[in-house]
Every structure is written in structure tokens, then in C-alpha cells.
Amino acid sequence: MIGSGEIRVIALSWRRTTNFDALVRGGMLKVDGVGYRPTRAYLADSQGPAAGFERIWGIPVTRENSDACEQLLVRWTQEWKTVASRVGIDWRGTPYDSADFENALCIFQERR
Structure with missing residues (x-):
């Protein structure tokens, strides 16, 4: 043990x-x-998630703007059905939360 x-x-x-x-x-x-479940993606001082965030939204994450970047992710979760509809996706699962975003952003920025 x-x-x-x-x-x-x-x-x-x-x-x-x-x-x-x-x-x-x-x-x-x-x-x-x-x-x-975490309530944020912990973008501040991260490498992968911050890089993925910048690739998608074009905003470099800094200590000064990390709370605003986190709020953008929260807003996406709140408006998940609207976002999915606007991009033409029939999303049937639960919306992404902060933990999902942290993982997705980290994976997204990795080289293929």
C-alpha cells in the first residue's frame, strides 16, 4: 500500500x-x-490550455487577462446550445465545463 x-x-x-x-x-x-468538477480551466500560467485558447480565440492568455479568458469559457458553457446551433451541430450531450475546456484546449494545440 x-x-x-x-x-x-x-x-x-x-x-x-x-x-x-x-x-x-x-x-x-x-x-x-x-x-x-473545477469551476475554471486554470488558464493562467498554463502552457497547453493557454496555447489552445490563443489558437482558437486569437487572445494570448496573460496573468492580467486570465480571468476574462476564463469568463469567456464560462459564457460559452452558458450559451452552449446557441453556439452549437450557430455552427450547425446537433449537440445532444451536456455542455463542456471548465475541466472539459482545459483538456480540449490542451489537446487542440498539440502538433499532429
Whole structure:
């Protein structure tokens, strides 16, 4: 069995995305008995998600504008059905939330 000290060392050796993904997945599985979904994509000081955001919206994410960039993602979630309709997509699932955006933006910016 792994002790809490060993878990801390493992987590410290992971990069930001791995830690974020582990927390999101753990929250979805409700390992704490309650569940968790982040309320933001944590664009500030990120590499992949910030790069993906800039590729899509043309706005470089900085510490000064990161809250406004996060609010843009929140607004997209609030208007998800309208956005999908305008681009001609019949979206039947739940809207993206901050965790979904964090992952999608990170994947989007990766080289193929």
C-alpha cells in the first residue's frame, strides 16, 4: 500500500496536466464521497490550455487577462446550445465545463 508521503512525492513529479486530470477523474469517480468538477480551466500560467485558447480565440492568455479568458469559457458553457446551433451541430450531450475546456484546449494545440 502506498502511504500519503509517497503519494505526495509521486504527485510532485507529475506535471500540471497530469495532476489536473487526476483530480478531475478522482472527482468524477467521487473518491471523496462527494465529487468535484473545477469551476475554471486554470488558464493562467498554463502552457497547453493557454496555447489552445490563443489558437482558437486569437487572445494570448496573460496573468492580467486570465480571468476574462476564463469568463469567456464560462459564457460559452452558458450559451452552449446557441453556439452549437450557430455552427450547425446537433449537440445532444451536456455542455463542456471548465475541466472539459482545459483538456480540449490542451489537446487542440498539440502538433499532429
